[in-house]
Every structure is written in C-alpha cells, then in structure tokens.
Amino acid sequence: MVDYVSTVNPDFSLIAPELALLIAASLVMVFIPWRRMPVLAPGIIMVGFIAAFAYALGQWGHQSSGFAGMVTCDNFGVMFKLIFIVASVLSILLIGQYMKSRGIDKPEFFVLIAISAIGMMAMANTTDLVVMFIGLEVMSLPLYVLAGFNRRSLESNEAGIKYFLMGAFATAFLLMGIAFIYGASGTTNLRQVVTDFNYIAAGRGMYLYAGVAMIMIGFGFKVGAVPFHAWIPDVYHGAPTPVTAFFSVAPKAAAVAVLLRIFLYGFADVALVTKAFWILAVLTMTIGNILALRQDNVKRMLAYSSIAHAGYILVAITVGTQEAISAAIFYVVAYTFFNLGAFAIIALLETRMGAQSEFSELAGLSKSAPWIAVLLAVFMFALSGFPPTVGFFGKFYIFRAAVESNFITLAVIGVLNSFLSVYYYLRVVKTCYFDDVTEAQKPVFVPATVGLALIITTFGTIGLGLFPQQLLDFTRQAIFAFL
C-alpha cells in the first residue's frame, strides 16, 4: 500500500489564490441565470481577486513544492501572481461604461477574466512543463472568447477567430516541444531536467535542441515576438478595448514568467538559446517600433508598441543574469501600470458615440477634458521612457544589466529603439494639445471605477518612478529563491 498523502503532499495552501478565484468564478457561473447576477458578478469576482491577493501575499517568502512536484511555490511565482491579479483587477475597473455602451455588459465577462487569471497563476506557480501547458490552455481559451466577446461586431468576431487559430497553432508547437524535451530527459519537471542535464547532452542532444526550438516558437507567438507577431495588431484592434488592455499585459506577463523559468532555469546551459534570443529581441524591438510609426489608429499603435515592449523584455532574457531577470520583472510591473493606464483612457474615449480610436479623435482633448489629456500625456511619456516615470527606470535597469554583461551592441540597439519610439508616443500628445479641432468635442464622462483605475495606474507610474529602488529590491527578492 503506497502512502499517497506523504508522497504526493497535497498542500492546498500552495494553490490557495487559485482556489479562491475558482470559487468566485464558479459561484458566478452557476448563478448566471439569476436576474440579479449581472449586478452582483463584478463584486463577487472582485472579492475573489482580493482574497487571491491576500493569499498570494501570504505565500511570499515561503518556498515549498507539493502535489508530487507539480506545484512549486516560490517568490518568483508569487511576484507574478500579484502582477496577474493587479492587471486583472485594473482591467475590470477600467471597463466603466464601455461594455454598456456596446450592449455587451454580460456577467460572463468577469468569469472569463477570472478563469484566465487562474491559468496564468498555474503557469507561474510550477516548474513542471505539463502544468505549464495546462495553465497556458486554461489562460488562452477564455482569451479567445474574450477577443470575440462582442459577438455582433464583425471586427470582434474576426479578432476572435484569428486569435484562436494563431493561438492553437502556437500551442501545437509548444506541445511538440514539450514532447521532445520529455523524450530527451525522461521527465517533464524542469528541476529534474536541470539535475540530469549532463546525461542528456551526452546521448539525446538532438531531441533536446528540437524541443527547445519548438518551445521557443510556441512562446514566441504568445509574447508576440517578431516574426511570430502577425496576429497581435489585428486582435488588439478588433477586441473590445478593456479586453485589449487585459491582453496587452496579463498573458504577456504570464508568457514572460514561463520563458524566464524555462530558459533561465531549465535550459540555462543550452548554448544556442542566448543567440536565438539575441536575434528575437533585436527583431522584435526594431520591427515593432518601425511598424508603430505609421499607424493612424491609437489601439493599433499601442498593439505595435506592445510588441516593441516585449522586445525590451526579451533583451533582459537574452542577458540572463540575476540583475537582468530582476530588471525584467521590474519592467513587467512598470509596463502593467502605464500600459493599462493608457488603455483605460482609450476605453474611456471610446464610450463616446461612434468613436473608433483614431488619432484624429484625440484632437482638442486638452480643451474638452484637460485632466484626461494630462494623464494620457503622462502614460505616453512613461511608455516612451522619460524620467521621472517608471518607464525610464524599467528600460534603464534592463540596458544597464545588458552593458554590465557585455551585451553592448544589444543595449545600443535597444536605446536607439527607445529614441525611435518617442516619435509615435509624442504624436499622441501633440494631437491632444496642438491639433486643430475639426468638429465640436463631446464631453468625457469619467465613471468612478475608471477614475479609481486611473488613480492607481498614475500612482504606479509616477510613484514607482520616484522610488524605483523599493520595487527593485522586491524584484531582487523574487529572483532570489528562483535561481
């Protein structure tokens, strides 16, 4: 008789945040037919997120693994869980009147966000490739539905179907990669892959290289690295704007978490990985920025800019030192705040009738809604990396880590790219403040929840910009347990 409890160690405190969210999501899902559910659903899901946040904070500093090694709890995972929760909560807050104005204020929306967040947490909370794969799917399936959430809008339909096909295609590559890693090492757990590495390199190197390459392609799609970026602008453009805000931050952070885990922990010794990431990073930054230059739609411009930002994070992954990993986490946190802030404002402006989020619609915003214009300018400065916003320090730490490890060329290309990006971000500011108004501007109504989201993101953008050292200390601790 095998003693399952002691060998498997089902310690439910390790997955407490996920369970809290799962309960909240199930509760809403079961009672959806109840006619008061649309009013209650955001509250219930919010309570779930708050409970998850509290549980995740409680996990900080503990390092343990359970469920037969399938779940690993460390500061790295907890840090990313907190990021996912903050990103999801901000995405829910910034909806405001958007869904109502489109006639799609359904309670299912909140359930889908919560389930997607559960998937992301599962991804960050493990060293096992099987759990990563399941987590990725639990994250992705709600995202496909969310992209097509506005089912009467042709654009939203199209975004959903394109995201679904590209996502499933990427998943197949990822799965094939995991299968080959399994074949090379006889295990799917990265811990064992690390300990058995020398044995693998001796006999089954080919399988290992095939597996690593395919995993890289799969996650290349997910983070939107060039040349796997083709779906990003379409999906970001077509999806409802609060959903786009969620897309641009949370799944990206999840993919970065897994990339860091797989490539800087699991396969840190595979020589070709650094070179492959070098090329990916340079292509992603440069092509993302160049294509962003000629966009006339703000949402599409932000989509290309999110590709470029993924490129900066890939620079940190290429460098791969402890400094670089903490800089990457720092950047993800910073990006969460200022990107969600920018999308909150775009969503707000889109609740005006007939808005398409074109650049021309921003003209005269400084007159009709001066505060909104100021905030938009702050977020644009943060996106382009001006001090004293947190955007500057995010880039600064990444490029400093690159220079310290002698990736001088990479750092120079990165800095040149951020200069290039200034052009299109400041074009937004210029349009707000200096362009002639063609037609009378409708006033902008700011609901309380959107106001709250804007306050949080502004504090995050400027407050962390004034005290970056505190956040950096946090991300350093997050990395400590992980390496």
Add this chain to the structure above:
Amino acid sequence: MVPIHAYLMLAMILFGIGAFGVLVSRNVIVMFMSVELMLNAANLVLIAFSRALGVVDGHVFVFLVLAVAAAEAAVGLAMIITIYRNRETINIDRYNLLKW
C-alpha cells in the same frame, strides 16, 4: 519491436502536414482540423517516448492533451459558427476588416 525513429518520423510527417494545412488552407474549418492533426502528432511523440523510456508520464500527459483539445474544439467551433452567422463565409481571406 518498431524502432522509436519510425514513430518520430511518422509524427513529424503528420505535424508537417498539419502545419502546411494551417498555412495554406483558406477554409477556417480545415485550418482548425490541421491544428488538431498537429496536436495528435505531438501525442504520438509523447506515447512513443513514454514506451521507449518505460516512464508512464507521457501516457498520462496524452489524456490531459486530449481533454484540452476537446475544450479547444468546443471554443473554436462556437466561434466559427458565430462568425459564419455574421459573415456567411468561412473563407479566412474574406475576414479582411482588420488588415492582416
């Protein structure tokens, strides 16, 4: 016993056919079927390795993958039906409101 390379070759051929189908076909349903073919090629690799290594992890993983593929089919087909209702076509080239 059939050597493992035979299984791997077969799986890679299936995977290749699937990838080719996704990239070349213009019919959304055929693209979706090709993706399923790719997933099943990966399943074949998992099972072959599991058998060759004598570790059951691969077998178990295949069941999880089957469940995931079923969930994916449910979501994907629902979305194809939605877009077909609105556009009355399943040709991916006609979904051109957003520039590719």
